[in-house]
Amino acid sequence: TIHSWAPAPTHLTAKLPKLTGVAVIPEGFNQVGAPGGEWDQALFQYLAGYREKPLWAWGEADFHCPPGTLRIGTTLFYLHEFSREEVFKAIKQGRMVALMGEDFQEVFVTEFSVGSNKTPAREKIMLGKEVVLKGAPLVKFSLNKEVPLTEARLIRNGKVIYTTTSCKFQYLDEEAYKKKPYCYYRVQLIGRGKLEPGKANLLFTNPIFVRFQ
Numbered sequence: 001t002i003h004s005w006a007p008a009p010t011h012l013t014a015k016l017p018k019l020t021g022v023a024v025i026p027e028g029f030n031q032v033g034a035p036g037g038e039w040d041q042a043l044f045q046y047l048a049g050y051r052e053k054p055l056w057a058w059g060e061a062d063f064h065c066p067p068g069t070l071r072i073g074t075t076l077f078y079l080h081e082f083s084r085e086e087v088f089k090a091i092k093q094g095r096m097v098a099l100m101g102e103d104f105q106e107v108f109v110t111e112f113s114v115g116s117n118k119t120p121a122r123e124k125i126m127l128g129k130e131v132v133l134k135g136a137p138l139v140k141f142s143l144n145k146e147v148p149l150t151e152a153r154l155i156r157n158g159k160v161i162y163t164t165t166s167c168k169f170q171y172l173d174e175e176a177y178k179k180k181p182y183c184y185y186r187v188q189l190i191g192r193g194k195l196e197p198g199k200a201n202l203l204f205t206n207p208i209f210v211r212f213q
Contacts, residue, residue, distance in 0.1 A: 013038040017051050021091065023060040024204050025100045026073045026197040033057065033098075033188065033204050040158035043207060047157070047182050054184075056091070056128065056206050059098035072198065074099050076108055078125055094128025094206040101201030103147050103191045107167075111142045114185055114208045117172060130209035136177035137210055141187050142168035147201075153188045157181065180212040 011031065013022060022042070024033030032038045042055035059073040078095040079086045090096060097109050115121030116135035123129075124140075139154060146167050154162040154171055162171045167189070176183055184207035191201025 011038060013042050013055065014045065017045065019055060020053050021056050021058060023073070024057040024098050025059045025202055026200075029195070029200065029202055029204075033202075035153065035155050035160050035188070036158040040155070043184055044158065047184070054094060054128070054207065054209075056094040056096060057098050057204055058091075058096050059100060059204075072100055074105075078127055095125075096127065097203065097205050099203040101191055101193065101199075103193075103201040104189075104203055107143045107145060107147055107203075109141070109203075109205060110144045111140050112187060112205050112208065113140050114138070114210055115140075126208045127206045128208070130211065132211045132213055133177075134213045137173045137185070138170060139173065139185055140170045141205075143189075147189075148192050150190045150192065153190070155186050155188060157183050176210070177212065182209075182211055184209045 013019060013032070022028065022032060022039060024039060039055060039057055042051065045051045046054045058075040061073040076097040076099065077087055077090040079090055109125065111124040113121035113124050113126045114131055115138050116133040117138055118135035119133070121140065149165050149167060152164045152166065152169065153160045156173065156176060161173065186207040187205045189203040193199045193201050
């Protein structure tokens with residue numbers, strides 16, 4: 001009799017170019033969702049043309065959750081209408097926000113947009129969209145209410161470019177306009193508590209992509 005054992009096929013994101021979705025929470029926030037982690041590496045592949053589609057993030061809620069609660073992993077879908085078909089469109093287009101933790105249960109993103117200092121953003125919620133700008137990107141973000149934060153991070157191409165402790169901010173990215181790379185922005189909020197699957201308060205937006213004229 002021959003017996004064999006192999007570890008679970010995890011952390012293969014970079015090797016799966018057809019993969020279009022990944023769970024950044026609850027257990028993926030360290031290696032997958034952290035700045036420069038597996039999610040950002042996959043988004044780099046999209047920018048470089050290796051992937052046909054971006055890798056979208058969501059929150060998983062299965063055996064991790066205590067009975068009767070979804071606080072360990074939640075996905076908010078941003079829908080144009082309430083229907084099954086629209087939910088599937090939101091998944092395909094990245095119109096999702098992943099969150100976890102007690103402090104974030106009653107919040108949602110009211111604005112995440114990228115315009116320019118010359119042309120304001122046309123929409124307040126631009127998850128998964130791509131814009132072409134003629135000026136320095138002006139990134140705006142806000143929640144529906146203030147939540148105690150350890151840090152709010154604005155991430156461009158895998159690097160943290162701005163931090164604050166407020167749930168509402170805006171940032172003019174003059175450096176990006178000077179270099180004019182094909183880039184994306186995403187936001188990560190870190191709330192109170194230890195960074196452990198059952199204790200952390202975290203929120204991740206899907207990215208907005210930017211090209212320059």
